[in-house]
Amino acid sequence: MLSFRHIRTIIDKEWAEVFKNKMVLFTIVLMPLLFTALPLIMLYVTTGSTIPGGDTADLPEMFLSVCGQMDSASCMQVYVINQFLILYMMLPLIIPITIAAYSIVGEKTTRSLEPLLATPISTEELLIGKALAAAIPAVGATWLCFFIFQILIPLTGASQQVRAYVLGPTWLLGVLVVGPLMAIAAVNFAIMVSSRVNDPRVAEQMAAILIVPVLALLFGQVAGLLVINQQLMLIVISALIAADALLIYLGARLFQRETILTRWK
Amino acid sequence: MIRTENLTKTFALRKNQPPIQAVQNLTLEVKEGEVFGFLGPNGAGKTTTVRMLAALIRPTSGSAFINQFQIGRDDTQIRRSIGILTETPGMYERLSAEKNLSIYANLYDVADVKGQVEKYLRMLGLWNRRMDEVGSFSKGMRQKLAIARALLHEPRVLFLDEPTSGLDPEAAKLVRDFIEELKSEGRTIFLCTHNLDEADRLCDRIGIFKSRLIAVDTPANLRQRLFGRRVVFHLRALNPEWVETLRRFEFVKEVTPVDNRLLVRLDEPEQYNPVLIRKLVECGADLQFVGEIRHSLEDIYLQTLQAEE
Numbered sequence: 001m002l003s004f005r006h007i008r009t010i011i012d013k014e015w016a017e018v019f020k021n022k023m024v025l026f027t028i029v030l031m032p033l034l035f036t037a038l039p040l041i042m043l044y045v046t047t048g049s050t051i052p053g054g055d056t057a058d059l060p061e062m063f064l065s066v067c068g069q070m071d072s073a074s075c076m077q078v079y080v081i082n083q084f085l086i087l088y089m090m091l092p093l094i095i096p097i098t099i100a101a102y103s104i105v106g107e108k109t110t111r112s113l114e115p116l117l118a119t120p121i122s123t124e125e126l127l128i129g130k131a132l133a134a135a136i137p138a139v140g141a142t143w144l145c146f147f148i149f150q151i152l153i154p155l156t157g158a159s160q161q162v163r164a165y166v167l168g169p170t171w172l173l174g175v176l177v178v179g180p181l182m183a184i185a186a187v188n189f190a191i192m193v194s195s196r197v198n199d200p201r202v203a204e205q206m207a208a209i210l211i212v213p214v215l216a217l218l219f220g221q222v223a224g225l226l227v228i229n230q231q232l233m234l235i236v237i238s239a240l241i242a243a244d245a246l247l248i249y250l251g252a253r254l255f256q257r258e259t260i261l262t263r264w265k
Numbered sequence: 266m267i268r269t270e271n272l273t274k275t276f277a278l279r280k281n282q283p284p285i286q287a288v289q290n291l292t293l294e295v296k297e298g299e300v301f302g303f304l305g306p307n308g309a310g311k312t313t314t315v316r317m318l319a320a321l322i323r324p325t326s327g328s329a330f331i332n333q334f335q336i337g338r339d340d341t342q343i344r345r346s347i348g349i350l351t352e353t354p355g356m357y358e359r360l361s362a363e364k365n366l367s368i369y370a371n372l373y374d375v376a377d378v379k380g381q382v383e384k385y386l387r388m389l390g391l392w393n394r395r396m397d398e399v400g401s402f403s404k405g406m407r408q409k410l411a412i413a414r415a416l417l418h419e420p421r422v423l424f425l426d427e428p429t430s431g432l433d434p435e436a437a438k439l440v441r442d443f444i445e446e447l448k449s450e451g452r453t454i455f456l457c458t459h460n461l462d463e464a465d466r467l468c469d470r471i472g473i474f475k476s477r478l479i480a481v482d483t484p485a486n487l488r489q490r491l492f493g494r495r496v497v498f499h500l501r502a503l504n505p506e507w508v509e510t511l512r513r514f515e516f517v518k519e520v521t522p523v524d525n526r527l528l529v530r531l532d533e534p535e536q537y538n539p540v541l542i543r544k545l546v547e548c549g550a551d552l553q554f555v556g557e558i559r560h561s562l563e564d565i566y567l568q569t570l571q572a573e574e
Contacts, residue, residue, distance in 0.1 A: 009371040013357065020359045111355035115414065118319055119372040120345040258322040262276065 002128070006121045010129025011136070018099050018133070028095055028137055032145040035091055039084040040149065043156035046077050060224025066170075074161040081166060082228055085174045086218045088146060092183035093210060095138035100190035101203035103130040108198065108260070117257050127251055130191055135183040146175045173233040181240035186210050188247035195255045266422055266453040267295040267318065271327035274313050287313040289477040290327065295470075297421070298451040300444075302458060302468030304566055309475045311457045312352055315424045318455070319349045331422055345373065348415035349424045354407040358400035362391055362410055365399055366417060373418035385413035389443065405436025412443065423447065426457045441467065465562040473569045480569050487565045489532075493518065495558040496534045498527040498541070501551035510548060511541060528558070 067075035107113035190207035220226040272291040277284045287310040295301040320340035334342045370378040386392045389409040429437040472481040519530040
């Protein structure tokens, strides 16, 4: 049976270490703030006018279904702001990678892994603790920034239709469900890599590969190949649940105490 | 307390290389309250043995029991019931000494975390530095902290891997004194060390190990087995006839004159020394001192390893 005391202790330890590192703290705070400010600025700048030379006719045909009865200016704003939804989904993926990638390989380099593994903690408790320690700040920061974004939207002068859209099911699914699922995938992948390599930089670089599918979504929408709507969100959620289950399973399987201890140089 | 039967560990390296047998058929018993010194050269398999006994890695074959728990079957109970000082302290350098110990006290499910942390920080003289980052500690302080970490949950069996390695003489003495204190509390200690003088002083029995156990006994028995016992008689002047006089005794195995001294090899000096002293005095010898020549553990160790090679 899992010991929540052990899991809590690992989270506590990881946070105590991570938050002493100013650069990591900077990454956790700066990027969400940036991703909150940018859409607000975008909305403020584009409110009350269509983008010069822009018209809904310029938008990908598939996207027009998202706009429904919106006026052309609002539809344009929703199109622009929808790109930022992808960034919001990416945040919980980017933020924890640094923490998670360093989690096992960092313990290897400081030689603290052996005494840690000599305690009665189980592999599952250790991995859950490390995963949560990386995922919670990322999801928390994303949700906090989304909350700030929602509060500040009225100040941009965006129309009611736009405000309703960013509080609609597509955005809520994206931020509240896809985000945490992305975080779980990211931390498990990063921890898995971290337990197999000997250099923290390699772990970080390899874990960053996960951003590629999300970028595919972004460019897919920009190119008009897909539209981020509720249907697509449900497909993404299903795929992420499957990916998370696979990554958790592989992470636990690939974390071989003996190999980690004896092959580490 | 610790019992192993034909414990073996083989490491498979790369595909084209033959596997390495790090530990071969180790059969050993360490009794409760005993300090057992595990001596061997670098790469002999000492750390691998400790890792197996601490349920960190699995043996390839054979079995071992720690506190009645079997490795490979009761690993969590074993880890719960032992304390281990690993080769390198491996502390969290950015965290304070107190935080480091609190983390481990929680992982060992200690009931009174604050109390135990305070007890060992005070005992090892680190209480005043408890809030300092471990990164600012000297090597000796880190080692003491690592020993405290191994004791937080009051284990009855301790594995200490090179506890004084790399420490200055003062810090090494502090650690050694503390080990003696643990010994007096009746804890079973499995001590891997390169420091033969330390092993001689602390250990009830020693095992000389190089992939396999070459010799195991008390230091005194190993001395006797390898070198016998030798007594030296310091005389004001040496008469060569006395050599022959002493050789006539049945219990005397060898007499060697060196300058004004007589080196006599015999089995039970406690019993026969008075006889020899009486005889020499009767012969007119002026005896200045009598003493036993004690071979160092280093001699035993090197002799044993040489014989093995």
